[in-house]
Amino acid sequence: MILTNLKLINFRNYENLEINFSPEINFITGDNGSGKTNILEAISVISNLKSFRNINDNNIINWNKDSYYCSGEVSNSEFSRFEVGFSFQNNKPKKKIKIDSHEIKKVSDYYGKLITVNFIPTDINIINGSPELRRRYFDSVISKLYPDYIDELNKYKEICYSRNLILKKIKDNRGDLKLLEVWNKMFSDKASSILKKRKSFIIEFNKLFIKNYLKISGEDNSPYLNYITTLKSDDPDSILSEVNNNSRIDVRRGNTVYGPHRDDYIITNSDKIAFINYASQGQKRTASISLKFSEVEIIKILKNKKCIILVDDIFSELDEKRRNSMIDLLKNEGQIIFTMVNHFYDKNILSNSKQFFVNKGIVSDGLNN
C-alpha cells in the first residue's frame, strides 16, 4: 500500500496543503513546533479515524475554522481514495468518511482498508503505562486485522454499560434479578467471543514479538507477552456460571468487576518475572519498537498487505548506527514517512528518498537531494 498524495484543509496549522510522497522513504524535517507531526497525524486520522495523540476532533481543526478535511490517494490497494471530513453542524460534531467517493456509514466498513503503523515516542507507554493503554493498543491491532472486532467490542461495551445500570438499580433495591440474569447471559456470549479472538491473536503475535526483540536487542533471551484474563474460562457457559457466582460482588460495587475490559497483557521473562520490574529504559524502548515491528509483520502475514509506516521523531534518542539499522529493517516492509528535527545525511539511503522541509505551515520538497 502506497500513499501517493495527501491533501489537508484547515487541519491544525495547515490551511491548505498538498503533498506527493515517494513510494519508498520520505523524510519530513523542520524545527520544533513547525508542524511535522501534524502531517503524520493527518495520515493516521485518514487510516484510523482517530488521532494517535488521542484527542477530540475539534482540537485538530485550524484556529478560527469550524471544520477540517483530509484525503489520501493510495496506490497498490483495492481502494484508491480515502476522505475524512469533520465539522460542527448546529453545534453537533459530525464526521463524514468516504472511500472512492462513496460515503461510508459504519466505521467497521472503513477501518482496516488503509493500514498504517505508527512508531511514536509515546509507544513506550504501552510497556510502562496502565493496562488500559495495552488493551487499547492490542484492540486497535486486532481491529486492523479483523474489522468486525470493532463491532463486537462496541456491543460488549454497550452490554457492560447496561448491565452496570441494572447492578446499580439492584444495589438501590429497585432492580430486577431476572433482568440481571438476562444481561449475564448476553455478557457471557460477547465476552467469550472477545476472549477467544484476543487469545488466538496473542499466540500468533507472540512468535513475531520474540523474534523481533531478539533481532533488535541482540540479547540471548526474549521476554514474551502473557494475556492475563480476569475470567477463568473463555467458554460461554463457564463464563455464565462464573458471572452468576460473581453477581453479588458486582452488585455491591455497582460495576462489572471481571471481564475482558479488565484484562491485561503483561510482558515477562521465562521465570515469569514482569519485564517492567527488571528492564532498563533501553530494553523497554526495544520492546516497544518490537511490538510495532510485529504489528507491521502480522499485517503483512494475515492481510497479505504492506502497510504504511509512520515514524515520528524517535531518532532523536538513537545513535547513527541504530538509526541506520532501523531504516534498514523497515525499508523493505513498506512505504515509510519519517519526521525528524535534523537533516539526514546518509547518501545511500537518501538516493531513493524524498525530503520535505516544514517551516510555519509551509512545506517545500526535495531541494537538497
Place this chain on the structure above:
Amino acid sequence: MTTPSVYLDRVTKELSKLPGIGHKSASRIAFHLLKMGKPDVENIAASLIDLKNNIRACAECGGISDSEICSLCSDTGRERDVLCVVEGARDVLNIEASGEFKGRYHVLSGLISPLDGIGPEDLNISTLVKKCAAGGFEEIIMALSPTIEGDATTLYVASLISPFGIKVTRIAHGLPVGCDLEYVDCATIAKSIEGRVRI
C-alpha cells in the same frame, strides 16, 4: 426573513415535525395543500383527527385497534395456540403482509433498554405473562429485532414464560431472501452458518 403568510408558516412548521420531512418538503406540502380543493383538505384534516380520536390499544394484544378488541384478536378463524410477540404495532402489519403466520399477536410497545431507562415494567409484559399463565398456548414465537435490546428482551420474556412449560422459539437470524452473498456482512454470514438447516 419576512414571509407572506403566518398561516403558511404555521403549517410548514407543524409538518416538519413529521419523520422524514424537513423544512423544504414541509413547505412543498404546505403549498400543495393550498392548491388543493377545500373538500380534499378537509378530508385530510378530519382523517387525522379521527385517527387520533378513534384508535386505541387493543385490550387483548396491545396492538392498535378501532374497538375494545382488535380485528385480529377477535378473528375466530386464527389459530389460538400460537402467539407471536413483536416490538410494535407496525411489526404486526409486516408479519401479516407475509401471510405466513396464522396465530395471534402480542405487542410489547418497545424493548428493554437500560441505556434509555426502559425497563420491563414500562412494557406490555405483565399481560403477556398472565395470558401464558392462563394456559392454552403451545408456542410463543419471539419476533424481535436481532439487536442487543431485542436479544435481551427475548431472553427476559423467555425466562418468564418457560416455567409454564410453553415452547418459546425465536425467529431465524440470517441472510435476507434474494440477496447476494457478496454484499452480506460477516456477522450475518456467521449467524447464518450457525443456524444452517439440513436439506
